[in-house]
Amino acid sequence: MRAVPRYENHLPASGGKGWPMTPPRDAKTIAEQLCQFARTNFVADGAAFDEHCPLAEAGIDSFALFEMLLYGERTFGVRVPPSHLTHQNLASIASVASCMAELAHHAGSTPEAAG
Numbered sequence: 558m559r560a561v562p563r564y565e566n567h568l569p570a571s572g573g574k575g576w577p578m579t580p581p582r583d584a585k586t587i588a589e590q591l592c593q594f595a596r597t598n599f600v601a602d603g604a605a606f607d608e609h610c611p612l613a614e615a616g617i618d619s620f621a622l623f624e625m626l627l628y629g630e631r632t633f634g635v636r637v638p639p640s641h642l643t644h645q646n647l648a649s650i651a652s653v654a655s656c657m658a659e660l661a662h663h664a665g666s667t668p669e670a671a672g
Contacts, residue, residue, distance in 0.1 A: 580633045582661040587633055588654035594628050595621075595650065608650040622647060629653070635661045 581587060588608040599621040600606045606615050612622060630636045635657045637646070646656040 582633070582658060584651070584654045584658035587629070587657050588650050590632060591625060591629060591650045591654055595625060598624065608654065611649055612647065625653065629657055633657055633661065 581590070592606070592608050595615070595617060596606060599617050600615050604615065617625070626637055637653075637656060637660065641656055641660070646652050
């Protein structure tokens with residue numbers, strides 16, 4: 558049975574009041590935070606893993622990927638719509654982060670508007 562992902566270690570330090578400023582919108586920062594979330598929750602200890610590793614090879618299945626997308630939505634305020642759930646966009650942390658950054662830069666990329 559999979560443990561419940563640990564979000565508390567990956568949320569911004571803001572005294573529980575949300576982001577102290579605008580959440581990160583650049584692909585590099587998003588990728589770094591998604592990698593840390595994946596390492597903490599899904600990747601085996603000691604396994605070689607970075608933002609360019611294929612997610613499937615790292616043992617990240619569809620359930621883990623869904624948790625990562627939810628984490629991204631909560632953390633960065635970007636919801637990845639079904640039309641963007643493609644093999645190309647979901648191949649690695651780098652491609653997920655690039656997709657999120659692109660969506661964040663478009664008008665109306667809030668979770669409510671991106672659905």
